[in-house]
Amino acid sequence: MADHTADRTADHTATTGKTGFLDRYFDISKRGSTIGTEVRGGVVTFFAMAYIIILNPLILGTGADVNGDVLGTSRVAAVTALAAGVMTIAFGLIAKMPFGIAAGLGINTLVAVTFVASEGLSWPEAMGLVVIDGIVIVVLAVTGFREAVFNSIPASLKSAIGVGIGLFIALIGLVDSGFVRRLPDDAHTTVPVGLGINGSIASWPTFVFIIGLLICGTLVVRGVRGGLFIGIVLNTIIALIVEHFAGAGPSMVDGKPNPKGWSLAVPGMPDSLGGVPDLSLVGAVDLFGAFTRIGALAAALLVFTLVLANFFDAMGTMTALGKQAGLVDEHDRIPNLRTALVVEGAGAVVGGAVSGSSNTVYVDSAAGIGDGARTGLANVVTGLLFIVAMFLTPLYEIVPIEAAAPVLVIVGAMMMAQIRDIDFSIFQIALPAFLTIVIMPFTYSIANGIGVGFIAYVAMALVSGNAKKVHPLLYIVAALFVVYFAVDPVMNALH
Numbered sequence: 451m452a453d454h455t456a457d458r459t460a461d462h463t464a465t466t467g468k469t470g471f472l473d474r475y476f477d478i479s480k481r482g483s484t485i486g487t488e489v490r491g492g493v494v495t496f497f498a499m500a501y502i503i504i505l506n507p508l509i510l511g512t513g514a515d516v517n518g519d520v521l522g523t524s525r526v527a528a529v530t531a532l533a534a535g536v537m538t539i540a541f542g543l544i545a546k547m548p549f550g551i552a553a554g555l556g557i558n559t560l561v562a563v564t565f566v567a568s569e570g571l572s573w574p575e576a577m578g579l580v581v582i583d584g585i586v587i588v589v590l591a592v593t594g595f596r597e598a599v600f601n602s603i604p605a606s607l608k609s610a611i612g613v614g615i616g617l618f619i620a621l622i623g624l625v626d627s628g629f630v631r632r633l634p635d636d637a638h639t640t641v642p643v644g645l646g647i648n649g650s651i652a653s654w655p656t657f658v659f660i661i662g663l664l665i666c667g668t669l670v671v672r673g674v675r676g677g678l679f680i681g682i683v684l685n686t687i688i689a690l691i692v693e694h695f696a697g698a699g700p701s702m703v704d705g706k707p708n709p710k711g712w713s714l715a716v717p718g719m720p721d722s723l724g725g726v727p728d729l730s731l732v733g734a735v736d737l738f739g740a741f742t743r744i745g746a747l748a749a750a751l752l753v754f755t756l757v758l759a760n761f762f763d764a765m766g767t768m769t770a771l772g773k774q775a776g777l778v779d780e781h782d783r784i785p786n787l788r789t790a791l792v793v794e795g796a797g798a799v800v801g802g803a804v805s806g807s808s809n810t811v812y813v814d815s816a817a818g819i820g821d822g823a824r825t826g827l828a829n830v831v832t833g834l835l836f837i838v839a840m841f842l843t844p845l846y847e848i849v850p851i852e853a854a855a856p857v858l859v860i861v862g863a864m865m866m867a868q869i870r871d872i873d874f875s876i877f878q879i880a881l882p883a884f885l886t887i888v889i890m891p892f893t894y895s896i897a898n899g900i901g902v903g904f905i906a907y908v909a910m911a912l913v914s915g916n917a918k919k920v921h922p923l924l925y926i927v928a929a930l931f932v933v934y935f936a937v938d939p940v941m942n943a944l945h
Contacts, residue, residue: 476546476825481777483824487675488548491823492831494679495550498817498858499534499832501626501851503839504714506530506553509562510807515572516743521731521805528727528840529804535836537797537809542829545790549771550815550832551797556895557759558807565752569744574736577802579749581735583756584798584808590761591791600765600791601783602921607903608782609871610883612770614890614899619813620862621891623855626713627659653710654698655852658689662856670820670860678821678857685853689717715850724842731805751937756798758934760808762900764794767811774865775819813896816861817854878914882907901931 473479478488504527511526534552541551557580565576590596603611624630629651633644646652651660662685669677692698693716701711740749768791772784784790797809818828869887874880886903890896908928911920933940 472827476827478825478827481824483822485827487822488825488827489831490675490679491548491818491821492828493818493835494682494821494857495548495812495815495818495823495828496832496835497679497682497849497854498814499550499552499812500835500839500849501714501854502534502552502555502812503527503531503836505555506558506806509558510805513562513567515566515576516570517572519573521573522728525728525731526806528729529731529806531727531836531840532729532732533797533801533804533806533809535833535840537793537800537833538829538836539833540796541790541793541811542826542833544793544826545786546826547772547777547784547790548775548815548818548823548825548828549768549790549794550812550818550829551794551809552812552836553801553807554760554763554810556763556897557756557810560755560759561807565740569748569752571740571743572736573805574734575739575743577735577805577807578737579740579753579756580802580808581737581799582753582802583760584795584800584802586753586757587760587795587798588792590757591788591795594788596761596765596791596795597788599761599923599927600769600787601781602923603769604907604921605782606872606879606883607886607907608769608773609868610886610903611766611896611900612773612865612868613872614887615766615770615813615816615896616862616865616868617887618862618890618894618896618899619816619858619865621894623659623858623862626851626858627855628653628656628709628713628852629659631709647709654692654696655689655710655712655850658685658692658850659852659855661685661688662853663859666856666860675822678817678860682849682854682857685856686717686849689850689853690719690848693717713851715848717848717850717853720848727840729804733803734805735803751940755934755937756808758901758930759897760795760798760810762897763895764791764811766896766900767813768794770813770865770868771811771815771819773868774816775824777824814858816865817857820857820861820864878910878916881910897934901934904928905931 472485478485507523507526511521511523514520530553537551541549561576561580565571566573629646630643633639633641646656651657662681665684666678666681669681699708699711700716701708701713768784772778773782778784794811801807801809872883882903885906886899889902890899904924905928908920908924911917
């Protein structure tokens with residue numbers, strides 16, 4: 451982005467009173483930002499993350515548990531926005547970094563598919579395990595163990611994690627827009643994914659994404675302040691116009707797929723501005739019911755799976771976001787890390803307590819950072835918008851995911867710059883880094899990429915005679931990941 455030091459100085463000089471307090475509290479000027487930039491970055495992060503208010507209810511709110519109870523999409527949407535708002539604001543005020551927090555994708559699927567559908571837990575029992583997971587994560591953070599593991603990661607793997615996350619969020623944007631699609635099982639081909647529909651960009655929503663990508667890319671190249679935010683606004687206007695004339699409709703019509711429709715929200719003027727959210731799911735948790743229903747060992751293994759996924763998902767994301775925002779020191783360490791990890795861990799407790807699944811740091815925060823966000827003030831703005839979204843869901847739903855997806859691709863390209871810090875001429879470094887980078891997008895999991903990278907790093911050190919150069923904690927973590935990847939066979943053996 452272009453250097454706008456003069457503009458920032460003018461903005462800062464023109465502000466007084468409360469602005470001075472905000473500047474001092476969040477270190478806005480110290481981090482080379484302005485209040486206007488932080489507000490704009492917070493809005494961009496919200497629009498990059500807002501899809502979770504629609505997607506989380508689709509994952510958690512539609513399936514029945516062992517008792518036949520369904521959480522309901524409207525109730526899950528309300529608590530999803532509530533938890534995201536509360537935790538994002540808390541992280542901004544306490545950790546003072548621009549990392550948004552919301553229900554973790556992947557973890558919510560694990561809860562819905564494995565805990566409830568496969569293991570036969572009730573929703574309160576499943577959410578009880580999420581709360582326990584959060585308590586464990588907070589304890590590990592308070593004791594300093596989480597920070598010690600964070601600091602034991604070699605620089606090459608930290609850079610690889612950032613690059614892998616960049617590819618991951620770019621793939622999310624490409625898939626959400628329909629530019630890249632999974633091929634159906636009856637396609638009679640071994641190719642798992644393809645371009646558009648039958649190799650053609652044949653849908654209006656994908657067309658909007660392509661136009662949006664060109665707009666966002668142009669604004670970034672030209673150094674336009676707030677380019678990513680402006681891009682989302684322009685993309686939304688284009689989407690509204692396209693839908694008005696083309697009538698692509700939703701991706702599902704009467705229970706049947708409509709591949710040429712909008713992925714989640716259909717752009718259009720809402721029937722109402724909003725209403726009072728249903729928060730009846732808050733507190734609907736059974737902490738120890740799962741241990742009675744499926745046994746202590748099986749329940750403990752489920753908690754272990756959650757802890758490991760939460761632990762490293764957040765760690766990898768914070769590493770990448772911290773480097774992108776320029777918040778790390780010369781050793782790639784984030785300041786005030788222990789406090790940040792404690793607050794982030796509390797997100798699992800809060801998410802489980804409201805039946806919205808574990809809340810964690812969101813990689814989509816990279817969109818706001820890419821637009822200039824550098825402090826916790828951006829988080830406060832994002833969190834307030836989540837709170838408002840509880841009441842104004844119909845209004846904000848006019849922004850389709852295809853309008854925000856270009857931002858994820860642009861930010862993914864920005865994060866690729868960290869690859870220059872990896873010495874690929876040394877294969878002991880190259881292989882673990884490469885595996886970390888590619889496993890994340892290929893398996894749609896940050897934790898999987900980190901786990902495979904750690905295991906490969908330790909293995910390469912052992913066979914090359916450099917075992918003593920590896921931090922002891924990495925051996926422990928690599929061993930835990932071996933167990934993590936073998937959880938399903940162990941669970942099957944228990945049954």
